[in-house]
């Protein structure tokens with residue numbers, strides 16, 4: 005056997021006898037734990053060995069981790085263990101057509117966790133079975149990066165409720181067939197997290213939980229090759245901690261301290277937080293900022309191999325203690341890198357930032373070639389994994405398409421980004437968008453775009469100009485873009501508020517702690533629901549009906565679930581088309597990204613569907629293939645052979 009096999013075997017022989025049945029809950033319960041551990045140990049050992057095998061205390065930390073896993077497993081409720089078993093028996097559950105996602109802020113959407121529970125009937129009307137609640141954990145008062153600076157995973161922010169409320173909500177969600185999705189922000193903690201507080205007091209063990217430097221020598225060297233994530237906020241990636249005379253690594257804001265994963269104690273501590281949280285009833289953890297967890301001098305410290313090992317090790321840990329739990333990666337980086345986080349032993353789910361960005365790109369150019377070309381060779385992922393397809397979310401839109409893909413079509417990546425930024429910030433002649441620039445970097449003129457779906461698709465401008473035609477086009481753009489996300493394959497994600505066509509909220513400009521972060525333009529207070537000042541009644545009615553319809557159709561069409569997606573060549577430059585399924589179970593989606601009526605030749609449609617008549621599921625229209633198919637401006641068709 006090669007070296008690593010032997011080391012794994014020896015480690016097993018040495019450590020396993022030191023674990024007891026009783027610490028894993030005893031009896032049959034413990035047996036299940038140890039069976040899973042037997043199966044998953046090889047990959048757990050290998051990933052941790054890659055990360056920490058050269059540390060003098062590797063075996064100590066490995067044993068410590070296994071004890072913690074057993075202990076937390078012993079506390080896992082019978083209900084959640086039954087849920088695990090059920091999901092193990094139906095490993096494709098998240099690929100089902102029944103999966104429809106929604107996201108919202110607990111405070112901005114409902115007020116608190118208890119009130120959010122009352123929204124379940126509405127979620128069900130929309131067909132939602134996957135609810136992502138934005139971070140609701142304890143965080144510093146004042147600025148907290150919208151909750152992404154966590155001060156404790158064991159406490160809910162006071163005004164939002166308690167951990168018991170969270171558990172109650174999870175149980176209620178489960179009773180109604182809804183999976184609970186929660187953020188796990190493990191690249192950094194807030195500077196008020198217990199570990200950071202101890203570090204600031206000078207405790208050497210906790211100082212090693214973070215990257216600390218006595219002076220600027222190393223920080224200056226690192227800074228040479230690091231990207232500025234929030235260049236409008238500050239320069240450099242390090243923050244001074246006066247109390248201990250140190251510089252700490254802070255990729256994002258100065259109050260978000262990056263965790264030092266070179267220290268195995270950090271891995272164990274984070275794994276414990278993850279498992280304890282999972283025991284509250286979370287079904288999916290959205291792994292925040294996965295690209296940044298490992299640092300290496302001379303690199304941009306993004307997407308390093310060790311960042312993958314960390315996720316793989318966490319995946320292995322979860323698969324022993326709470327195998328029902330899925331990890332979803334949030335990697336808003338180059339598409340090659342996005343896809344590397346996806347795998348059944350890493351993250352089973354991933355945001356699809358490329359589909360998101362290129363949908364907006366096509367909407368601006370009215371041409372779908374970059375979208376179609378990119379999807380053709382990048383959409384296909386591990387068959388055990390699934391995309392989460394979104395149009396808008398709480399973050400900015402970054403143009404993270406591949407320059408190589410663009411160049412193949414004669415598009416210059418950076419010039420094109422600059423065009424898109426001008427288009428979506430409303431500075432390009434004829435633009436319908438009312439977006440807000442985000443993190444403009446004067447050094448390279450880079451920026452990202454904020455704004456609600458409605459404002460970015462022209463509703464805000466249409467209302468300003470009092471143009472019912474423009475208002476109508478905006479609604480159609482929203483319907484069409486979400487229509488793609490709902491049908492392309494994977495879990496669609498509705499950013500709640502978009503189903504009312506909520507406009508940009510400019511009140512952040514008068515709010516201390518928000519004024520420098522234009523992402524608040526698309527994070528409005530939605531507690532008044534469709535009666536909010538940012539919502540136009542008729543628009544909301546039309547859009548809500550559309551989302552309910554899409555949810556219902558999707559959930560009842562197995563072809564929308566666990567089937568393949570293909571992107572056959574298609575002649576019209578304004579249409580984006582794809583084909584779901586195989587054999588008799590097929591669906592052809594045609595989306596018009598332009599305000600021009602398009603015609604599609606029947607031969608092409610027959611070639612795809614192998615049928616002479618078909619029905620558009622979205623409006624019930626039957627057609628026979630004997631003349632050209634007319635596609636209205638911004639129309640989307642879900643065509644099923646009949």
Ligand code: OTU
Pocket residue numbers: 149150152153189233256292293294295334335336337398399400
């Ligand atoms: C994530 O996003 C979150 O989604 C943001 O809301 C947080 O502010 C941030 O992490 C820090 O926790 O910079 O603008 O390239 O784009 O991880 C969004 C990846 C972000 C980053 C992404 C990050």
